[in-house]
Amino acid sequence: MTNDLARWQFATTSIYHFLFVPVTIGLAFLVAILQTAWHRNGKPEYRRLTRFFGTLLLINVAVGVVTGLVQEFEFGMNWSTYSRFVGDVFGGPLAMEGLAAFFLESTFLGLWLFGWDRLPKRVHLACIWMVAAGTMLSAAFIMAANSWMQHPVGYALNSHGQPVLNNIGALFTNPTFLWGYVHVILAALVTGSLVMLAVSAWHLRAGREVDAFRRTTSLALVVLIPTIVIQLFVGSELGVIETKYQPAKIAAAEAQWNTCKPCSFSLFQVGGGNNDKTPTQILAVPHLLSLLATLSWNGQVVGLNELQAQYQKQYGPGNYIPDVFIQYWSMRVMAYLGALVMLLALWGAWLLHRGTLPRSKWFLRLSIWAVVTPFLMNTAGWLLTESGRQPWIVQGLMKTIDANSPSVTSAEIWISLIVFVLIYVALGAADVSLMLRYSRKGLGDEEPPADRAAGDRPESTPVPALTY
């Protein structure tokens, strides 16, 4: 019971946290590009766009940061046995994340936010790039930690059977990390550009500030088109890596109970799940699963039945099959929506090429609604990764069932779960209402403030702005 509650809590809080993280990473990068454009060409439009999207970024950063705190504490609070067991290896990247990334991100965000017109232009521009770098660096450390749970490397077991770090380099060259990290960064760029695209499309539809928002539509598409195309390849390569290190994860994602060679890929199925081994597969594409999972036409995918037998021999009795329903559908939600987003991006590219994009009613309308897709894809992706690791908390080393805090009662987890859900719902409602409000607002002031009109040099002792 306590274990289940702790799992529910981790799933709830981390999925929620990751609704905001990719927006932050993606938008920080895009805002930095907008400000760079302003710095290069000096057009006031770009300054206004920088501030407009900068505000949306900040509204999100607030929730992203505070929900990240919960994650940082939760390991020790709910998963003390896990923390005790893995801290030697797993704690390192977390501490590095704080030292190298959080400090950078938060300090330069303060400098950027309060430094408008107070810092020399070039320095101020550097600040937003530092923020963008900080967000991406932060993702690197946490992904290195997470990838270690998927595919532990760089350690030896000590006399108590505990993993002890012996090669820090291995954590950052872990193939699961390298591909997973690129996958996450691309997902963040897709998310950020789809948010920018939706907001810009809304303004183009409303016929407001058409010149300015045409520029951000183009920027969003220029970032989106290559990232979504590359992402589909990176995602499938990550699948190949996982087939190698976590075969049950991918076999479950295809509901592949029996070993197959070659293997077909079912587009849909009726039924399925851990208690239905013979679902009705609809539209099975021959050879496609072999191709996706192994990159070869006749590649073999080991089925769940065989994996289960093999793991029982290796690790003792138990159930080593992840939730097949979650695996099967989260894989498809991610892949199908990704394909649809790619089609949308290509359509946008064609309209951009023809120069008819601002007038294309259907494209703009679809672009606005497409903003929900990255959140569904991101959530599906994490469900696939994390649920697919079960029953392990660290693949092959520790089971989730053995990892929670023995001294914490289920009543305590109930209390914290309810408190988090209530706060998260309130924060989510406030965030969405602020985002909608500031997205629909027009661009800000046309003129730079008076104290800057005189020249580029800031005052000798600038007075901090009343930003908050």
Next chain:
Amino acid sequence: MHLHTLWFIILAVLWVGFFVLEGFDFGVGVLHRIVGRTETERRVAINSIGPFWDGNEVWLIVAGAGTFAAFPNWYATMFSALYLALLLVLVALMIRGVAFEWRGKSDDPRWRAGWGWCTTIGSLLIPLLLGVGLGDLLNGLPINQSHEYTGNFFNLLTPYGLWTGLTLLGLSLLHGATFLKLKTTDEVRARAQAAARPLGWAAVALVVGFVIWTLALGTTVVPGPVQVLAIIAVIFAAILARGEAHDGSAFAASAIAIAATVGSMFIDLYPNVMISSTSAAYSLTVNNSASGSYALKVMTIVTAIFLPLVLGYQGWSFYVFRARVKAPPSPSPGAPKPPGGGLAQPPPAVDA
């Protein structure tokens, strides 16, 4: 020196840094509604910590994550033992963090008042609760042979822990007042100065009480040099803060007072990291809770590279925003000021 001792010192430095920095913005968070009567004055108070609070808070996160990396046993026992207290800390951190970013995003007075309360309550709860937790480390908690906490929430509320919490809250409030005195002008500064008088003496009483109580827990009656420093510094801070001049010295004194108080806790704790009230044999020590030497070596190198960089750019940020914060000139000069509170006067333009 053993690497685990070095890491104990690094963590103590992180906690000291956290309270020296975030201490004043806790103080400002609580005091903003006292030193600011009108909306603009409250904004001045909040904006005085605007560029800094987020970076200050990272010191706590790094202290937590550093404990995880260097002393996994300590991290695991402490975070699961302090469960409900830490839940409250998290709630406070969340509502306070969001309040800063969102408060100015709407002109609705109820919206602003709501987030203003979140700032105040959050800023009050965090130093209090963290102080209770730190006091408990030294005072001892029921911990069994396998380093698991065996008490409940109420076992955390030890009298010594509560006093430690009050001491850190009192010091944070004084530190906030000296910061506001240093960083604002006119009425806001005057009210901070007035508030510093009672806060100063309360802080002196709390720190002296804390030192005596700590001595009573130990075996010696002679206070250590850091404890003496804490008492001297808090007295100086209390005296300087009420005066018209010496804004900088008063702030320095309150910074030293809070640093010495937090530092003395870790000095008293060493070589233990969490004392077991069940049996001294079950206490967690730097020895029995540290990571392996390779992990500690890696973390030491990473810290040696990044901590000086962090100090450099955080110091630069304080330098960039060194000027006092004041309300911008009224957009319509000559317009009568509203008689306190409310939003009759349009708030200053919201940047970004």
